[in-house]
Amino acid sequence: MDSGLPLHIGIIMDGNGRWARQRSQIRTQGHLEGLKAAKRIVKAASDMGIKYLTLYAFSTENWKRAADEVGFIMGLIKQYLRNELDFYRENRIRIRHTGDAAGLPPDVQAELTSAAADTKDFEGMQVILAINYGGRNEIVRAVRKLAAGKSGADLSAISEQDITACLDNPDVPDPDLIIRSAGEYRTSNFLLWEGAYAELHVSTKLWPDWTGDDLTAALRDFQNRDRRFGGVKARDSI
Ligand code: IPE
Ligand code: IPE
Numbered sequence: 001m002d003s004g005l006p007l008h009i010g011i012i013m014d015g016n017g018r019w020a021r022q023r024s025q026i027r028t029q030g031h032l033e034g035l036k037a038a039k040r041i042v043k044a045a046s047d048m049g050i051k052y053l054t055l056y057a058f059s060t061e062n063w064k065r066a067a068d069e070v071g072f073i074m075g076l077i078k079q080y081l082r083n084e085l086d087f088y089r090e091n092r093i094r095i096r097h098t099g100d101a102a103g104l105p106p107d108v109q110a111e112l113t114s115a116a117a118d119t120k121d122f123e124g125m126q127v128i129l130a131i132n133y134g135g136r137n138e139i140v141r142a143v144r145k146l147a148a149g150k151s152g153a154d155l156s157a158i159s160e161q162d163i164t165a166c167l168d169n170p171d172v173p174d175p176d177l178i179i180r181s182a183g184e185y186r187t188s189n190f191l192l193w194e195g196a197y198a199e200l201h202v203s204t205k206l207w208p209d210w211t212g213d214d215l216t217a218a219l220r221d222f223q224n225r226d227r228r229f230g231g232v233k234a235r236d237s238i
């Protein structure tokens with residue numbers, strides 16, 4: 001892109017628990033502050049002209065946590081979806097979901113469906129909330145969709161494009177940049193298929209401490225990357 005901005009940014013919002021522990025607070029306090037950081041970053045990204053922002057809010061593996069913590073996070077997500085409608089409207093932000101909706105509590109599913117419906121015509125930034133999301137789970141669901149109704153001969157002709165077309169949001173372009181807060185160098189099952197050629201930016205800062213300046217620093221880092229997609233630059237070819 002001419003602007004040098006990534007079209008699509010994915011963020012692994014990690015470090016809420018550590019943020020709370022550092023302050024001798026309970027983990028849920030970290031999630032509350034993490035939600036505030038998410039709101040700051042959505043506003044900053046929208047103001048910067050980012051078109052797609054995927055936020056990893058709850059993974060298919062996060063169900064392993066204590067029931068109290070899981071229940072608190074689900075409550076926060078519901079509250080966020082319900083209370084932010086004016087903000088989406090003012091900023092023309094479209095809300096979408098990626099992940100296994102069927103595995104979510106019915107009230108969270110209902111909030112997600114209604115936020116997506118209320119914002120579907122907004123032409124500003126698209127915020128894709130990854131909730132009960134796992135990259136492997138998304139691929140499995142895509143393959144199941146694809147295989148349903150296909151005969152043996154059709155199955156052997158399956159292409160990458162066919163699988164891409166059965167992912168949760170096939171019209172959303174692959175992420176150019178994946179950011180992870182809190183210093184861990186792993187994907188934790190985030191956008192495995194779509195992130196094949198994403199640039200990775202890891203920040204040691206814990207998610208609740210994130211501000212627009214951290215996003216700006218990540219974008220600056222991205223702008224200095226040399227993306228080759230497996231090819232070579234013209235100047236290097238002999
Ligand atoms: C990220 O923060 C939020 C979720 C995974 C839901 P964590 O809760 O993983 O925080 P740490 O990694 O324990 O610090
Ligand atoms: C990844 O963070 C998931 C989310 C941010 C929602 P985790 O805290 O679950 O990842 P691991 O356990 O450190 O790999």
Ligand code: MG
Pocket residue numbers: 014015016
């Ligand atoms: Mg974590």
